[in-house]
Amino acid sequence: xKKIGVVxxxxxxxxxxxAIRSVVRSALHNNLEVIGFERxxxxxxxxxxxxxxxxxxxxxxxLGGTILKTSRCEEIRTPEGLxxxxxxxxxxxxxxxxxxxxxxxxxxxxELYKASGIPMVGIPATIDNDVAGTETTIGFDTAVNTALSAxxxxxxxxxxxxxxxxxxxxxxTRGFLxxxxxxxxxxEIILVPEIKLNIEEMCEKLQRxxxxxxxxxxxxxxxxxxxxNEIANSITQKTGYLVRLTALGYIQRGxxxxxxxxxxxxxxGNHAVxxxxxxxxxxxxxxxxxxxxxxxxxxxMRKTKRLDMSRLRLAEIISH
Numbered sequence: 001x002k003k004i005g006v007v008x009x010x011x012x013x014x015x016x017x018x019a020i021r022s023v024v025r026s027a028l029h030n031n032l033e034v035i036g037f038e039r040x041x042x043x044x045x046x047x048x049x050x051x052x053x054x055x056x057x058x059x060x061x062x063l064g065g066t067i068l069k070t071s072r073c074e075e076i077r078t079p080e081g082l083x084x085x086x087x088x089x090x091x092x093x094x095x096x097x098x099x100x101x102x103x104x105x106x107x108x109x110x111e112l113y114k115a116s117g118i119p120m121v122g123i124p125a126t127i128d129n130d131v132a133g134t135e136t137t138i139g140f141d142t143a144v145n146t147a148l149s150a151x152x153x154x155x156x157x158x159x160x161x162x163x164x165x166x167x168x169x170x171x172x173t174r175g176f177l178x179x180x181x182x183x184x185x186x187x188e189i190i191l192v193p194e195i196k197l198n199i200e201e202m203c204e205k206l207q208r209x210x211x212x213x214x215x216x217x218x219x220x221x222x223x224x225x226x227x228x229n230e231i232a233n234s235i236t237q238k239t240g241y242l243v244r245l246t247a248l249g250y251i252q253r254g255x256x257x258x259x260x261x262x263x264x265x266x267x268x269g270n271h272a273v274x275x276x277x278x279x280x281x282x283x284x285x286x287x288x289x290x291x292x293x294x295x296x297x298x299x300x301m302r303k304t305k306r307l308d309m310s311r312l313r314l315a316e317i318i319s320h
Contacts, residue, residue: 003033004276005094006052008066008107009040009073010101013125013139015261016066020268021057023098023123028054030277035092038193039069040101041076041108044085044277049092061262064142066255070101076108085115094118096276098269102126102137103301106284110297113282121272122284122297126266127252130174132303133181133295134286138268141260143170143252144180150248151185151218158216161242166232171222174306177252183211183315190315191221191231194307199231203238210241212320223247267292 006023008016020036027034034052037043051058060067075081089097089112096119099109124131127143147169156163166188171177175192182190188209189202206217221228232245257265264295268285271292275283283294 001032001095001277003035003093004094004096004098005035005037005044005049005274006068006098006100007037007044008068008070008100009105010063011126012144013137014064014253014255014257015101015138015265016125017060017063018257018262018265019100019123019125019138019269020066020068021050021061021268023272024052024057024271025054026270030273032273034320035094036068040071041073041081041085041112042071043069044088045073045075045081045090047088054071062256064256066100068092072104073108076112082111082115085112086118089116089118096121098123098124098272098276100138102128104133106131106297109157110282111152111302117119119276119281120283120297121275121280123265123268123272124284124286127177128171128174129176130305131186131284131300133284133300134288135290136264136287138261138265139253139257140177140180141264142255142258143177144184145258146255147177147181147248148184150251151181151187151220151248154246155185155216155218158218159261162215164219164241164243166216166219166221166228166235166243166245168221168223168228168245170248174224174305175222176305178222179221179307179312179315183311185218185220186319187220187315188217188319189219189221190213190291190312190314191223191225191306193224197225197231199234199238202205203235206235206239206241209320232312
């Protein structure tokens with residue numbers, strides 16, 4: 001193997017730049033040439049790329065986002081788009097591709113491997129932490145700490161004004177981020193898409209809390225639970241309590257990656273290059289039992305990562 005490519009696709013996550021840096025420098029250490037494709041799979045299709053040297057990744061380990069840019073490319077899901085991408089990789093002499101992203105990125109990598117025969121190694125980078133086969137993903141720890149910092153400040157106001165605050169975090173279909181943030185932030189209630197919302201039951205808990213002397217509450221909810229405005233209004237209508245809503249939105253995706261996100265990205269990037277050099281064809285770098293490992297990309301995509309319900313029960317127990 002003489003040349004590899006690296007690409008970031010889908011939603012950005014803090015630590016992607018650290019992963020790019022690790023891939024590039026690990027590859028160069030092994031005498032491999034590296035090119036970076038810009039704007040995700042669209043950049044492969046449209047042949048938007050740049051050579052990557054050691055200085056091209058200087059000073060980026062602390063930066064959020066991705067210097068290679070990213071996009072959600074619908075064309076890669078079509079036979080025509082896959083054919084163009086395969087031809088583009090082959091015309092550049094790419095013998096292995098490192099794809100950095102989440103589920104959508106890896107599904108594209110699997111199809112691109114079928115279309116091109118070029119080995120693919122995925123690096124899981126998503127703040128949702130919903131990729132099966134790995135205990136954690138690049139960016140998750142940073143997103144948790146970003147949301148936690150906001151919640152700590154919101155709690156000051158909630159306590160001062162004796163109010164309920166609904167804090168909406170990201171998570172369209174999965175509740176990993178909401179659970180981690182809620183548990184760490186001492187939220188009284190955590191709402192996740194995996195459990196159907198019961199407004200009546202939630203309002204009864206809030207009323208019990210008030211009778212037991214609580215003067216304020218924090219409700220952390222994943223965006224996929226439902227319309228946060230409607231939920232906040234329903235609480236006010238059913239309890240008479242003042243409720244305020246804060247949707248954290250895209251601030252969770254940006255910002256300086258934490259030490260954990262940077263170290264994980266560095267380890268993932270190096271292992272991705274090792275997997276290509278070892279002749280692996282279709283793998284995803286992973287953390288398993290606390291160690292850097294790998295799983296088959298197909299296996300990861302076939303499975304659904306389960307939310308740890310025991311941690312949700314723990315949050316309920318210690319929130320009274």
